[in-house]
Amino acid sequence: MMGPRSIWHRGVAAVVIFWMIAAAAAITAHRFIPEATWIMVHTFTLGVVTNALLIWTNHFAVAVLRSRPESRRGEAATLALLNAGIITLGVGMIAGSDGVTGAGSLVIGAAILTHILRLWGRLRSALPARFEVAVHAYLWAAVLFLPGILLGYLLSLDSWSPEASVGIRGAHVALNVLAWVGIPIVGTLLTLWPTILRAKLAPGAEIAAKRHLPLLVGAALVAAIGGLLIPLTPLGGIVAGLGYLAFAGVAVFMLAPLAGTTWRMAGGSFAALSVAAGVLWLLATVVTIGLRLLVENPLAVIGNLGPVVLPLLGGGVAQVVLGALSYLLPVVVGGGPKHVRVRTVRADAGSPWRIIVLNASLILYVLSEASLVLVLTSLAALAAALGTVWCLIWAILPVREKHLENAPPPLTDREGNVTPVSPQRGPILMSVGAVALLVIAAVAADPASSGVVRAPAGSQVAAAPVDATGEVTEVAMDMVDMRYIPDLVTVPAGNRLEVTLTNSDGQSHDLVLENGFSSGRIAPNETVVLDLGVIDQSLDGWCSIAGHRQMGMVFTIEVEGGEGSGSDAGGDSHAGGDSHAGGDERPEPTFDLMGEMDDSRHQDPALEPLDRDEPTEHRLTFTVSEMEKEVAPGLTQNLWLFNETMPGPTLHGRVGDTFVITLVNDGSMGHSIDFHAGALAPDRPMRTIEPGEELTYTFTAERAGVWMYHCSTAPMSLHIANGMYGAVVIEPDDLPEVDHQFLMVHGESYYGPEGDVADSAKIAEGDHDTAHYNGYPNQYVQHPLEVKVGERVRFWVLDAGPNIATSFHIVGGQFDTLWKEGDYLLGPESETGGAQALGLLPAEGGFVELVFPEAGNYTLVNHIMSEAERGAKGVIHVTDD
Missing domain, CATH: 2.60.40.420 (Cupredoxins -  blue copper proteins)
Structure with missing residues (x-):
């Protein structure tokens, strides 16, 4: 029988896991989602992280302060309010409605305010407790999150100049990442990390935390203020950069007393390895942002945070959350010591694979510039993270009697010593090898973009005529960032192809096909419907505006079921080449350097x-x-x-x-x-x-x-x-x-x-x-x-x-x-x-x-x-x- 505690934690875990799956789906299908970048980032930061923070900071506040748990109804209502706000906010962003976006932001703010009042009430009514500083960290983080929510709403409005938008974004990121996410992570690790390692807390940790928490909060505020100042003064970037570096430095000082227990790593459990890797990624990314703000143009740094999003959120925050849940869920769902050990084994299943594949993929993602390597490594990291999500689901599923019979022995003996675990060399070597093969496959599949060889030119193949089927294939396409999305369309032979083509780029484009079809110029934000006729052979297309084809603005129609094709999809049109429609050899220009110039050109x-x-x-x-x-x-x-x-x-x-x-x-x-x-x-x-x-x-x-x-x-x-x-x-x-x-x-x-x-x-x-x-x-x-x-x-x-x-x-x-x-x-x-x-x-x-x-x-x-x-x-x- 499951008790109320077990039912509660299974339920709230399901909420977090739901958002994890939603975030993975958004990442996988981002090309087909409006406001894809915003949806990908905020499905994770609001859906996964904010739900997890509300659930577990409240849990730890009760545990640290030894206060009586309040009715679950109040906590459930707060979580319901939060998730209603997240969904409303997402709908507003996709629909482009400022009113709906504002309503969603307001509801999220109300949920966070309720959380603040709950934490404040617990602190006021509780007796002095050891590590009360962690609850103060949660309170400060939530208080700073409120202006972060407001800045996020302001950032969604279109009325700002690009410079003002950068300033708002700089403050928004500092408050939401450093304050709302970073401060609770540091506060929680003070008690959670020794617990994961089954080690005694290092002396001096609580004193160091109390001394440095105000500095940690101050560093986050300095980074936010500096972000706001970036469009106004060159000092803004310096202030923001120093804030980021100070935050990382103070966090290191607060966590330094835990270093003595770190080497034990609880026999190499997934929870310990994941949390440790996440903290390292988080600190390294924060330091990187701080240094870039000091030495580069801060407007450019904050205006283009894309390169640090995956290391920060995927390498840092996600690994801390996944690692912490891998330890916490088996414990809180409970059922008895054997049940906990079985659930822990489930949470740790395949840990070398998941840890190595995710972190090695992230390292290669950061170091590589080859497009296919970036795509495959990011997908490998996502697959490793989804593997952990499955293990979390497995960990909270019921444990049967037959599972208890095979329960592992306790990890600690009667003296509290951690049972040594032999390194799993086979899985480790296989994991490293799998990532290496992934990169080799990416380079082999696309050697041109990887800088190894140039893509070979294709050849023309005559096509046999086919009968019209009378059916229509309808395709929606977008033009953005010098690309057609999608850039490959498969059409059954004999079907008529109808393309709804939208230009979401900042300049005009067109679409021409090698059979002579031309869409004409399509202005930014314009949508046209093109009837490309009956498709009886594969065709290459491109943008005919000078230079755009060279930049990679190419398109392929691939026939399904035909006997021939007009050109190989890997042919010269995809390699860039000439920008002239038709792709024929262009005559060489003739001139005479020793001839007489037109004096009007002098x-x-x-x-x-x-x-x-x-x-x-x-x-x-x-x-x-x-x-x-x-x-x-x-x-x-x-x-x-x-x-x-x-x-x-x-x-x-x-x-x-x-x-x-x-x-x-x-x-x-x-x-x-x-x-x-x-x-x-x-x-x-x-x-x-x-x-x-x-x-x-x-x-x-x-x-x-x-x-x-x-x-x-x-x-x-x-x-x-x-x-x-x-x-x-x-x-x-x-x-x-x-x-x-x-x-x-x-x-x-x-x-x-x-x-x-x-x-x-x-x-x-x-x-x-x-x-x-x-x-x-x-x-x-x-x-x-x-x-x-x-x-x-x-x-x-x-x-x-x-x-x-x-x-x-x-x-x-x-x-x-x-x-x-x-x-x-x-x-x-x-x-x-x-x-x-x-x-x-x-x-x-x-x-x-x-x-x-x-x-x-x-x-x-x-x-x-x-x-x-x-x-x-x-x-x-x-x-x-």
Whole structure:
């Protein structure tokens, strides 16, 4: 017979296990779920973790304070309120309803407030108790969780700027992860960890906990305040980072007295190993976030927490929860000592497999960049976690008499010593081997993405005609992050295919098929229904907008039951290749580097001096256009330009100047702009705008330099190579006057056929046709620069790339001043030092100065000589005064 205690704990365990299964289902089917990222994260953090925290912090509060348990009805009502709020919140997020989302948040807050009042009442009515500090930890965690819930609701609203959203997210994560989850874990481990290990509590643990708990709470608050400050001041990232690091440090101090018992590990039980691994992952991830906030752009760190979600929640929180439940459930469900031992054996079943597969997979997930390795390791970690969920279910199932007959002996002898357990070398080695085979299989299945070999090109196979079936296959597809989702559709031969295609990306896309079908441009947030006709052969499709196919925006229709296929699914269209619809071999462009240039393409490199000292505001309009221009003698290309020039207009100012740029897109596709001279969150000012749209980009030049600007719409390399780049010259303070200043922007071109855009495949391979200064090869050979003997000349140089470096050199000249990336490498004060070249990688800039000693023709070159021979050179004609 089951007693009320056993029935209660089985029931609440079922609630937690239900949410575990729901979280696993959300992760598995995330591609087909609206608001998938939010659902995956919050099904776990709210469904699994928050339910577990309410259940077990209340349980431990009763045990630690030795208070009388209250009626289960009140606790059940609180849990019912919590779960009603979680479900309501999820519905609101999926439906996009602020009202429903707010109602769900309010209900969750009410459940947490009830929990706070319960804990506070127990503390006030209880006599002083050992480890009362754990209950204080639970109380503080719940109190800090309330503003975390409010911030979560505010974050769901669409009215915030990207910068404000990052600040709210930073505080929300700190309060919900560090305070609500981290503080209870540390508080509970003070008593639970020695119990799991069946060891005596280390002396001094309670004193250390009481001393450090206020610091732990304070560190979480500092991290949250710093998160809110991130959009407002550079100090915000420092404050938040120090908060995270302080939290990890204080947690280590609080848990340090437990280290002496850790080595026993209770014979290697799953509970002990899982909790220990979880704590290590949790601390390591918190430290990682803290360090990144200190050394990287905090807006980018908080704005992209994706890389740390799996280590933090899967490696840290999940392993602590699963390990703790693996110990607690057999004990609290009970039934007698033998029952507990049988349930514990069930909870420990296959522990080497589960521990090693989960943690090894997480380590490989963190270290790898290969897409298929990431997918398979994350699925392996999920499978290991689900294995533990099954063991928990098995542990709370009834124990029959036949099971009791085979109950294991007690883990401790009469003196309390843990019975030694021999290491399970076989399962350990097999687990490690299984993970290794998983990675080998991933690399073998997709060697191209793993960086081993390039995907082979496919071949065309003739298809036999099939009879129309009269049936329709309907498919819903999405376009997001330069991908079609799903990117493979299987259609019975002879069926008509109807596709409902939605563009959820930030720029326009289309869908073309190799049989000539084209959807036309589909704007962001637009949905179209496409009738692709009767499908009698397998077909490849792609986005025909330049460069998108190269980025992996490809699609396959696979025939089921046909006798042939139009192309192999592993063929060239999937490897990226040419961005031109049809995939035929494109004719090579022809041009003559020694021919006469179109003089309208000549760009004067002279940079006029600044004549003021006070900071000023510059207001300019950059209009995007797509137009044919000569790019080399005898060759025209369809360039994408800012204000019809390549490079675009030069911005010139001093430190402290403000630039207000209005970007107008008069092109036929999405474009954007990124100014390296401004330091700010890129989400809004650098977003892609569609044809006919405009945006205003404001930045203040805080540092001197020769800064690049360029279109940041994917694929960025193509937009840069096709003309969308330019320079911002911000002069350092007290820059001496010179007689002449010239700006030389180095770039390279990857020509497509006559009148076409740049060739994406050439860009990917680095196979450029010409190199040049200011957009046209050899233009300063035909139009030399004019200076006089004895005049001081300053050359500002920027390497715009997108791929090739430059080594700026003047044949016959020596530089007496060299300034690169914000500082002098050779200053004006040097009397005997000299420099021969200014070496720059793409997006680096600087300037050099020299005085020409005598009349003559001096050649400026990229001293990577093959680049000079491709057109990166010019002539300086020096005459006597």
